[in-house]
Amino acid sequence: MSVEDLVVEARGLVKRFGAFEAVHGIDVEVRRGESFGFLGPNGAGKTSTMRMISAVSTPSQGTLRILGLDPATHGPTIRARLGVVPQEDTLELELSVRVNLEIYGRYFDLPWSEVKERTRELLEFVQLSERANSKVDDLSGGMKRRLTIARALINRPELLILDEPTTGLDPQARHLLWDRLYRLKREGVTLIITTHYMDEAEQLCDRLVVMDQGSIVAQGAPSELIEQHSTREVVELRFAQDEHEPLRASLEGFASRVEVLPDRILLYVNDGDEVVGQLGRAGVNPASTLVRRSSLEDVFLRLTGRTLVE
Amino acid sequence: MSDVTAHPSAGWARWQRSWWYHAVLYARTWRGSVISTAVFPLLFLAAMGVGVGHLVSQHAGRVQGLSYLDFIAPGLLATTAMQIGEGESTWSVLGAVKWQRTYHAAISTPLEPEDVLLGKLSWVGTRALATGVIYTVIIGLFGALHSWWALSLPLVATLIALAFAAPLVAWTCTLENEGALITFYRFAIVPMFLFSATFYPVSAYPGYLRPLVQLAPLYHGVALARAGADGHGSLGALSAHVAVLGVMAVAGLLWGRHTLRRRLVN
Ligand SMILES: Nc1ncnc2c1ncn2[C@@H]1O[C@H](COP(=O)(O)OP(=O)(O)OP(=O)(O)O)[C@@H](O)[C@H]1O
Ligand SMILES: [Mg+2]
Numbered sequence: 070m071s072v073e074d075l076v077v078e079a080r081g082l083v084k085r086f087g088a089f090e091a092v093h094g095i096d097v098e099v100r101r102g103e104s105f106g107f108l109g110p111n112g113a114g115k116t117s118t119m120r121m122i123s124a125v126s127t128p129s130q131g132t133l134r135i136l137g138l139d140p141a142t143h144g145p146t147i148r149a150r151l152g153v154v155p156q157e158d159t160l161e162l163e164l165s166v167r168v169n170l171e172i173y174g175r176y177f178d179l180p181w182s183e184v185k186e187r188t189r190e191l192l193e194f195v196q197l198s199e200r201a202n203s204k205v206d207d208l209s210g211g212m213k214r215r216l217t218i219a220r221a222l223i224n225r226p227e228l229l230i231l232d233e234p235t236t237g238l239d240p241q242a243r244h245l246l247w248d249r250l251y252r253l254k255r256e257g258v259t260l261i262i263t264t265h266y267m268d269e270a271e272q273l274c275d276r277l278v279v280m281d282q283g284s285i286v287a288q289g290a291p292s293e294l295i296e297q298h299s300t301r302e303v304v305e306l307r308f309a310q311d312e313h314e315p316l317r318a319s320l321e322g323f324a325s326r327v328e329v330l331p332d333r334i335l336l337y338v339n340d341g342d343e344v345v346g347q348l349g350r351a352g353v354n355p356a357s358t359l360v361r362r363s364s365l366e367d368v369f370l371r372l373t374g375r376t377l378v379e
Numbered sequence: 380m381s382d383v384t385a386h387p388s389a390g391w392a393r394w395q396r397s398w399w400y401h402a403v404l405y406a407r408t409w410r411g412s413v414i415s416t417a418v419f420p421l422l423f424l425a426a427m428g429v430g431v432g433h434l435v436s437q438h439a440g441r442v443q444g445l446s447y448l449d450f451i452a453p454g455l456l457a458t459t460a461m462q463i464g465e466g467e468s469t470w471s472v473l474g475a476v477k478w479q480r481t482y483h484a485a486i487s488t489p490l491e492p493e494d495v496l497l498g499k500l501s502w503v504g505t506r507a508l509a510t511g512v513i514y515t516v517i518i519g520l521f522g523a524l525h526s527w528w529a530l531s532l533p534l535v536a537t538l539i540a541l542a543f544a545a546p547l548v549a550w551t552c553t554l555e556n557e558g559a560l561i562t563f564y565r566f567a568i569v570p571m572f573l574f575s576a577t578f579y580p581v582s583a584y585p586g587y588l589r590p591l592v593q594l595a596p597l598y599h600g601v602a603l604a605r606a607g608a609d610g611h612g613s614l615g616a617l618s619a620h621v622a623v624l625g626v627m628a629v630a631g632l633l634w635g636r637h638t639l640r641r642r643l644v645n
Contacts, residue, residue, distance in 0.1 A: 123487060125483075125486055125487055125643075125644065126644055126645065144491065145393070145489035146489075147492070147542065148487060148488055148489050151485040151487075155480075155487070157480065157485035157486075159479065159480040159481055159483050160481075160484070161404065161479065162479060163404070163407070163408045164403070164404065164407055164408070165407075168403065168407065171403075172399075172400050173484070173488065175391075175399055175400065176396050176397075176400070176488035176489065176490055177488055177489065178393075178396060179388070179491070187398060188487055199627065209527045220484075224488075242433060255450070263593075281577055317479050347571050348486060
């Protein structure tokens, strides 16, 4: 792989806020044309990382190249080729949907006729044409989100950076956005996404990293991560009794890992149906059983823990 | 998907694009303000200049050799310029760096924090200049201009506005909440408006208070505007007034580069 194929190349990237270190020296490589995900619990350092990759926030330490350039010296050139959807919408609430896009187009110094044309196209793209003249303040949260996404596309970026793009969107809008992101990807746009929705990450990301407390704890394609950190299938058992912990010992022999949750017990296994048969023969009688494939969510929870650590 | 994109074609400097944003924001959100910019001085000069002026002429005759109208009309121009500088640089800036974060949005584009700062201040300057022209014409209609130096009044207004705006933008960028802005307005702007020898001469104060008045930046703005309207003034005194305001504007600009970058980029 040649260097030009790396859209983002970070080595030992650190971000400190005063004495607090939010990102602890991570290495990331994003290739041209792929869609790359950052997963991690709240406070993991995803946004801090995204802001550095957007050539907005300065790394406290480490080296960073974006589109082959150093953001410390080529910030404006890099940003001219990026699209950024920040975690919080940073729209001008007092102005209309259309004017918000026009101002942004102006920031990129696009000719006026081009700004008009792209504004029209993008409003169509995110299905906001009918609200073009509404004040942004009057839009619903999901509509604002869609406008922020449209705004990030006004300069036809090569690299699109989306920090939780679908938070607050209804299922229709989410699927609309996924569809739009596929289309952009087909056109060759590189995508970097953070999300808290594991199904979204599985759908959208070719490769991803899981961050926890400022460090990368796992990386790979979603299927690789499932292979590495979980079993092929999961058996979910529910029992009539409230106390699950005493059952653990009797189940441990059936699975490579047993996880006891308040409402159910998970058995990590390779062949779920076979294990269910074995359980029946051994006289274990759950109130209900469910066999499903392992998902990225299992991996995520395994790696970052089930309890909220704030 | 990237053809024209990366490379700008219309050829505006980056700070000019931010100027345009501020101009659009003003034009679209303050439609009423454009009209009141012209109506307010008309009312003010009619009430204070003609009305109170009548009273003054009956009791004291002239103020520093000027009719009362001639005396306060330049003061009105100077205080208005201060209000533009202050009004554009406090709440709206805190909103843009803290609440709505529109300045964060701007620096996700090719713009740098310095471009946003220059865009803001050049817009303040533009607004003050335009207001200065309108006020100068109106003051002229009231017959309170007595020299071709009056042509400099719009520039005086611009200088005053920038002398306030530049340091205030810089300072606002360091704030976490609006409390300090409220305090600043009550304890700095309002007293300055009242006590900067705008409505009566500095000789109205006892001698030991005069130096205090002369510390107020607005005092220098008012003095400069009065000299412009009237055409009299010593070169030394006028240079000092210009220097005070100019230093505030330049120092504010340099300080703002630092604070805005810190606020946006950290
Ligand atoms: N400007 C800042 N000043 C001080 N601390 C900060 C700042 N920005 C982020 N942090 C801290 O850095 C840590 C990482 O924050 P970050 O926003 O990167 O997390 P995140 O992974 O995006 O979380 P979330 O999923 O909640 O969006 C948090 O502990 C946060 O409090
Ligand atoms: Mg975040």
